[in-house]
Amino acid sequence: MKVRKLAIGLLLIGIIGSSFGILAAAAPFRVAFVMPSTINDSAWSQSMYEALMAIQKEMGKDNFQIDYSENMFVISDAAAAIRDYASQGYNLIIAHGSQYGSSLVDIAPDFPNVSFAWGSTANTFSDMGITNVFSYQPYSEQGGYVQGVLAAKLSQSGIIGVIGPIETGDAKRYTEGFKAGVLATNPNATVSVTWTGSYSDVSLAAETARTMINAGADVLTGTSQMVIGAIGVAKKHGVLWFGYDVDQSPLAPKIVVSSVIVDWTVALKPMIESIQNGVLGGKVFPLTLANGGLKIAVNPEGLVGQTIDDIISGKIQINLGD
Helix, strand or coil, rough: CHHHHHHHHHHHHHHHHHHHHHEEEEEECCEEEEEECCCCCHCCCCCCCCHHHHHHHCCCCCCEEEEEECCCCCCHHHHHHHHHHHHHHCCCCECCCHHHHHHHHHHHHHCCEEEEEEECCCCHHHHHHCEEEEEEEEEEHHHHHHHHHHHHHHCCCCEEEEEEEEEEHHHHHHHHHHHHHHHHHHCCEEEEEEEEECCCCHHHHHHHHHHHHHHCCCCEEEEECCCHHHHHHHHHHHCCCEEEECCHHCCCCCCEEEEEEEHHHHHHHHHHHHCCCCCCCCEEEECCCCCEEEEECCCHHHHHHHHHHHHHHCCCCCCCCC
C-alpha cells in the first residue's frame, strides 16, 4: 500500500513539474530595431528588416519577437528610442546606422545586461571598457568591384556616376570598390563621385543624378535610402543603374542591371547565439562574398532589356553584311 501511494505521489510530482516546465518555458528572444528610414525604403533599413523577418520565420514568432522605430533620422530621437527599449529589457537593440555610435557610448554602459549592435563599422568601443556592443561591417567594396566591372563593360560613353550619402562606412567602401572595378576594366573611363552629405535627401539624389546624366553619364550607382530619387531619374532617361542593399530591380526593371544584396542574417545569427551563450558584445561580424553576407543579384531584363527594346523600335539595325 505504501509503495502504491509513493508511486502515485511521484506521478503527481512529475505532472506538476511538467506543467511548471511549460509555464516556465524559455522567454522569447526580443529584438528592438531603430532605423533612420522605413522598413520599405528599398535600401538600408529594408535589408535589415528583411533579415530579422527571415530569422523570425525560422525561429517562430513565439520565440523571436521584433519591435522597431522608423524614421529615426534625428539623433536625439533615436537615442531616446534606444534608451526606452533598453529599459524594457530587450535582449538585443540594433541601432542601424553609423550615426548612432555616440548614442551607444552614452547608453550601453547604463544597461550592462542588454546587448546593442550597430554598423557599418568595426568599432565595438571595447577600448573604452564597454562590453555589450557588437558591430557589423559589410565588405561592400567586394560587391562594388563586381558591379564596377560590369558597369565598365556596359557603358558606351565611358562616363559613370556614383551618388553617395556621407563618405564613411559601407558607402565609402562600396564606392571605392566600384571605382576600382570600373578602372580595372576600362582605365580610360571617368568615374564621377558625389557625396550629397545626406542619407535621406531623395530630391538631392535626384538632382545629382540629373547633373551626372547631363554631363554624359550613361551608368549610375549609389547607396542609402536617398537613391530612390536617383533611380527615378535614371529610369526616365534610360540610364543603367546598379543597386545596393536590396534587389532594386522592382523599382525599374529595364534599367537596374544588378544589385548587391546585404544578407544581415549572416551577422545576426551568430550574434544572437553569442548573446544566448552569455557573450553580450565585443565582436565584429563581417559580411563578405565568401560567407554569403553579400550576394549579387543580376537582373536579366536590365542587362539586355534596353538592347531588345532598341532592336524592336529600330534604333538598332543589325547589319548582316553581304
